[in-house]
Amino acid sequence: MNKNMKILIVDDFSTMRRIIKNLLRDLGYNNTAEADDGNTALPMLQNGNYDFLVTDWNMPGMPGIDLLRAVRADPRIKDLPVLMVTAEAKREQIIEAAQAGVNGYIVKPFTAETLREKIDKIFERLEQQQA
């Protein structure tokens, strides 16, 4: 897995962005950027050559589920792997995210180990699909 991959972290709480950023750094991913909601994130993704998106769901402005749909609807970035890290825990929401094409789903509160595991799994799977 490419440790230099460019990752966008989207969450309206700066504390959570910092936590995720630090956890990613701990895992060896140093190339990260941040956005506080979908409206800010989408143009960054469209113009920034990102390799991976980690997003919250519940945000003012554009929520994460809409950002996910916008990503999948844009031919330039539709294949971007997306990991949702959110407190939204209703089954119907998880199914909704899966149907919208999410690559992984983590419920808050989560552990550093869960984050590592899900990221590894997402990229393992992508490599298998490409092979």
Next chain:
Amino acid sequence: MNHSDEDTAAIFKEEQLARARELVQLMEAGDEVGAGRLIEELGQTHESVLFSQLGKLTRDLHEALNGFRRDTRLAELTRQDIPDAKERLNYVVTMTEQSAHRTLNAVEESLPLSESLAQRAGHLRAEWSRFRQREMSLEEFREVSAHLGRFLEDAERDAEKLRQALSEVLMAQDFQDLTGQVIRRVITLVQELEDNLVGLVRVSGQRLAKPEEGGHAQTADQDGEKDSRGTGPAVSGTSDQGDVVSGQDDVDELLSSLGF
């Protein structure tokens, strides 16, 4: 007082005045029986007007009370949302307490480790400078060398413990996001409650206007919007308890059943 009320009052005044004039005439004519009957009549008319006014007030009050009962959103707020808000705020208290303890535990673990590392490093530095100045016998040097070996082993192990403790402190800060989402939800509720209470005061204070229909439509819209936007952490003991996963294992299971 509206137009028909004014008319009624004017007619009533006119009638009373006519009766008063008649009364004067009767008394001047010395008709005491007729005058007595008229005085009684005057009193009765007054009472009947009083009763009809009272009746009208009662009807207004009744209608206003029915209006409150029809305002189901307010009823729902008091039945469901307010008790839920109490549980949500309890969740905030619990989460912040847990995070504070997690952080304090990590700090209490770390402080003795860093103190011991600093102390032993200081001791070894003094020995090392004696060695560099050739003030140390071979026997002493062997001993210091053994100390140094043990110190390096412990430093490696303790540095890892410190890293873990710092990670724990990092993760403990997740409460700010989780409680923040819950607090925002309670703020929205307080706002809605305020709007509804203002509407209630308007209805009960004056019968100027009915509670605005627009306000209700807006509330319904907000609810719809809130759902797609997400609602934050599910708090147990509230209306959140529905089809909610209990943790990451549940999520993984659900996703794998969907072919993930």
